[in-house]
Amino acid sequence: MDDIHSVGLVERQYFTFAMDEPMRLDSGETLGPITLAYETCGQLNADHSNAILIVHALSGDAHAAGLNSAGKLGWWDDCIGPGKAFDADKYLVICSNIVGGCQGSTGPSTINPETGEPYGLRFPVITIADVVRAQRHLLDHLGIERLLAVAGGSMGGMQVLQWTVSYPERVTAALPLATTARHSPMLIALDEVGRQAIYADPNWNHGDYYDGPRPNTGLALARMIGHITYLSEESMHQKFGRRLQDREHFGYDFETDFAIESYLRHKGSRFTERFDANTYLYVTKAMDYFDLSNGHSNLAKAFEQSAGVMYLVVSFTSDWLYPTYHSKDLVSALTAVGADVTYCNLQSTWGHDAFLLEVDTMTRLISDFLDRVATQHGISLPEAQMPRAAPTPDLVPVESDSQQS
Amino acid sequence: MNDTNDSMLRADLRAIAELICPGEKVLDLGCGDGTLLRHLSDTRQITGRGIEISEPAVLACVSKGLSVRQGNLEEGLRDYPEGAFDTVILSQTIPYLNHPDFIIREMLRVGRRAIVSFANWGHWRCRLSLLLTGRAPMAPGLPQVWYASPRARPLTVRDFADFCAQHGVRITTEVYLNGDSPSVIRRAKNLLATIAVFELG
Numbered sequence: 001m002d003d004i005h006s007v008g009l010v011e012r013q014y015f016t017f018a019m020d021e022p023m024r025l026d027s028g029e030t031l032g033p034i035t036l037a038y039e040t041c042g043q044l045n046a047d048h049s050n051a052i053l054i055v056h057a058l059s060g061d062a063h064a065a066g067l068n069s070a071g072k073l074g075w076w077d078d079c080i081g082p083g084k085a086f087d088a089d090k091y092l093v094i095c096s097n098i099v100g101g102c103q104g105s106t107g108p109s110t111i112n113p114e115t116g117e118p119y120g121l122r123f124p125v126i127t128i129a130d131v132v133r134a135q136r137h138l139l140d141h142l143g144i145e146r147l148l149a150v151a152g153g154s155m156g157g158m159q160v161l162q163w164t165v166s167y168p169e170r171v172t173a174a175l176p177l178a179t180t181a182r183h184s185p186m187l188i189a190l191d192e193v194g195r196q197a198i199y200a201d202p203n204w205n206h207g208d209y210y211d212g213p214r215p216n217t218g219l220a221l222a223r224m225i226g227h228i229t230y231l232s233e234e235s236m237h238q239k240f241g242r243r244l245q246d247r248e249h250f251g252y253d254f255e256t257d258f259a260i261e262s263y264l265r266h267k268g269s270r271f272t273e274r275f276d277a278n279t280y281l282y283v284t285k286a287m288d289y290f291d292l293s294n295g296h297s298n299l300a301k302a303f304e305q306s307a308g309v310m311y312l313v314v315s316f317t318s319d320w321l322y323p324t325y326h327s328k329d330l331v332s333a334l335t336a337v338g339a340d341v342t343y344c345n346l347q348s349t350w351g352h353d354a355f356l357l358e359v360d361t362m363t364r365l366i367s368d369f370l371d372r373v374a375t376q377h378g379i380s381l382p383e384a385q386m387p388r389a390a391p392t393p394d395l396v397p398v399e400s401d402s403q404q405s
Numbered sequence: 406m407n408d409t410n411d412s413m414l415r416a417d418l419r420a421i422a423e424l425i426c427p428g429e430k431v432l433d434l435g436c437g438d439g440t441l442l443r444h445l446s447d448t449r450q451i452t453g454r455g456i457e458i459s460e461p462a463v464l465a466c467v468s469k470g471l472s473v474r475q476g477n478l479e480e481g482l483r484d485y486p487e488g489a490f491d492t493v494i495l496s497q498t499i500p501y502l503n504h505p506d507f508i509i510r511e512m513l514r515v516g517r518r519a520i521v522s523f524a525n526w527g528h529w530r531c532r533l534s535l536l537l538t539g540r541a542p543m544a545p546g547l548p549q550v551w552y553a554s555p556r557a558r559p560l561t562v563r564d565f566a567d568f569c570a571q572h573g574v575r576i577t578t579e580v581y582l583n584g585d586s587p588s589v590i591r592r593a594k595n596l597l598a599t600i601a602v603f604e605l606g
Contacts, residue, residue, distance in 0.1 A: 310472075331484070342472050345476070364468065371470065
């Protein structure tokens, strides 16, 4: 690991709000108190104008960059750090776990203060707009009136777009990557199959499983389905082909024969170690409800107040989960309202995961775009920084498993 | 006179640049690596947008600090409202188009005026080459064999003028150039010009 490009050790922090007055949600219900887990790297400049909010995808968390206390690399460490796409020498980078999440923020696995029991399915259904509303409270707390940029891929991209619709006056630039302004029926279908896998697990018990065995079989199956959708047929050929796993010949049994089977099983079971099945239900539901054109005659209407935001929209040629037409529709709508849109449809064989894997191209594209945004808006660099703490030597970096999509 | 330092540009781009006023909103179709848009932004403080099909060219534009969208021109133009730009530029891009007539109409819809430049197959070398060798001429400055994509779309200065007359497109300025020579051709234009620049409005 190259130390000069790492943000080093990053500490998780917590912010709690909506204690006296709960936050109103799109569903009409309320939620409070709400805690958000978040991490930051880099420094604020004098006028607090250099903050970038990174928003995570379905299974992500606040640990986007650097090493945490367990020695784990952040899920987007390839792109966040000194000299990287989101340059921690120039910008303050913030990432928080979404409300409804299970990695430090208030969600269905949190103890409901009124009952002393975990919420389970009594947790209110949340939307992408609710997620963004909670993030806005965090920014108020951090003293950031206006973000230089908000960036994310997949479900993160939905939050990016929601930010520019809900709070256009608080966003200078937006980077929605490999995403959509409107969840398609195919995406809803795939999410429903994942949810059904969880419902079908006898351990799920309608969401009340926190004092017993967990619905890991269902959650792992949901994750396996997800992983198929994050790859492409070509990347499966490249990565696995028809290779056998730990055997020379077919076993003619129902153990693992193929490398792709082994990969999916491994990803599925690893996921259950860090993720909560109820959160999976809530978050996929939030994505399924996401449709910025809802209530408008066309998508452009949704962005009428967002024309002042600078956009960098990126799609990937082999992404069949969020095919290029999603991004093109978005670009058309943004163009129609007169927003400053840069759009790239990058050649990649990696499928939906390309937004995490095409690091070289993304680094170039994002850093060049942010340079322009910062120049046009006269964003100053933070004060001369204190020398960064090097990663603690006894922490051995471990491969991040936060496959994000 | 050249306080905008256009002299560093290729002759045809220079001829286009000289038609652009400070502060204009400009759309460059097939903007390539963004050389012209960057120059216009630096020298005339224009608000520029580009449409470009090639990924490396789009990345080059972004690294120049330009706002550009990847895609084909038909799709891109459709999204812009009427009169969104002062000027829409189509520089040496006609041979790459499937429907030049549609594109030119669209340019005049989204722009107050259009500027089109193209290689002139009416140049005397092209004419002589066909007459003497019996082989289809290549456009000056565009050494494109007939079987390679993009297919050559041979047109001459007179062809373009005819097109404009037939389609009711008003030509407001014509500039005729010979290669990279800074001097402008004023006589026997269809014979002597290798590149023509038309302003339409």
